[in-house]
Amino acid sequence: MTALDDLPIRDDLRGQRPYGAPQALVPVALNVNENTHPIPEVVAHDIVASLASAVLTVNRYPDREFTELREALAVYLGHGVTPEQMWAGNGSNEVLQHILQAFGGPGRSLLGFTPTYSMYPLLAAGVGTRWIPATRDAEFELSPETAARQVAEADPDLVFLCSPNNPTGTPLSLETITAVYEASRGMVIVDEAYAEFAPDDEASALTLLEGRPRLIVSRTMSKAFAFAGVRLGYLAADPAVVDALRLVRLPYHLSALTQAAATAALRHADEMLAMVDDIRTQRDRLVVELGRLGYDPKRSGSNFVLFGGVADPHAAFEALFARGILIRDVGIPNHLRVTAGTEAETTSFLEALAAISPA
Template structure:
């Protein structure tokens, strides 16, 4: 049987491991930061009706410019944005891949700040872009000074800033974003996949867009909108950026069914986001209770908590799994990550962790 090493794979892909969070069927899955609350029933009915209507025209190609969806996304984001500022694709990973296809590539570099989202270096490799991992300050924070030092050191063509950061949950100040943009001549992408879970009143990087034509703000419907299975990501940027992404997207890349489902979901934005406050509450509860149990949870602006003080992360992971609870070992020594689930799921996790004892 032929192995991967027997194939004429590109040199920069040899030795890499594909993205692969565990997909196990367990009663309490809290490992990939999904919204565990699910779609409200009345919203699901309307989405199903929109899909049924779209199927009647499935013999034709979809709207290549996904105009109605871009208008819905612009309305949702606000900040004076119009559909000319919006781009979308099959999940924010594809959005970021298209950004790298347009602005990265051989001879170009992408700077990020590790630990951060593990897909960034994989997307870089897939597009022939060199990944450079800068470091962070204490407790995985990132200050303007540290970020600008790295920009000045490597002069990157692109910078990816994860806000709040995954897998640490660490919030990112607008001062960092503005400082990086001013120090960099390239594209700056702010990945706001978890922005809706930030404390109420937290300013989005969207406020920085006016006058910054090289700044891109990426979002997803996977998390706050409980739409992970639908695969819808999007970004806001100067209209020239969306023109650039048209050069690399595949024809009709967003299916008619995807567009119909997403438009229907945005029509129910209040209902879809009603669960966000509850998730924030469970996240804050996790921070409080993990600290009580003797762990060191990091501050989080997302729907998950990274906590340190775990003497045996693999052993704790396996012990929780034996109880039907799946969390995430992200490879940071002494740490594990847990998604804020429903009140019941959070209780099951905390009770099981307390029963294990804290060495």
């Protein structure tokens, strides 16, 4: 049987491992930051009707410019964003890949502040972009001074800022984003995949777009919209950035079905986001209860909580898995990460963790 190393793959891909989180059929899956709440039935019916209509047109290629979807996304984001500033792809990972294809590549570099989303270096490697791992302050925070200093020293072509940060949940201030932009000569991408779970009074990086043509703000419908299986990510940026992304996208990259489903969901944004407050409640409950159990939960503006004080993360992970609870070992020593699920799922996790925790 042929092995991977027997094939003439690129030298820089040899020894690499693909991205992947554990997948298993368990009663309580809280490991990949999905929205575990089901889509409201009235919304599901409208989405199905939209898909049925779209199916009648699939003998033709879809709208290459996904015009209706871009208009709906601009309305949803607000902040004066126009359809000409919108771009979308099959999940935010494809959107980030488009950015790297357009602005990265051989001889160019991408800086991120670790620990952060594990796909960033993999996406960089996929297009031959050098990954520069910068560091954070204590408790995974990132001050304007720390961030700007490292950007100025490394002089990267791109900077990825995850806000709130995955896997730590750490919120990111607008002051830090502004400092990074001013210290950088290249593109600055703020990944706001979990933005809807932040406090209502916390401003988005969308407020910084005006007058900053090198700034990009990416979002996803996978989390707050409970649309992980649909695969729809998007961004807002200067229209010139969107023109650059057109140069690297595959033809007709968003199917007619994807466009129809996402557009229908956006018509019901209020209903789709009604579950966000419930998720925030369970996230805050996790922080409180994890502390009571003797762990060290980190502050989170997302739909998950990273907690320290775990003597043996692998053993704790396996013990929870044996009880039908799947969470995530993200590779940070003495830490584990858990998604805020429904009230019942959160209770099951906390009861199982209490049962395996040392007295």
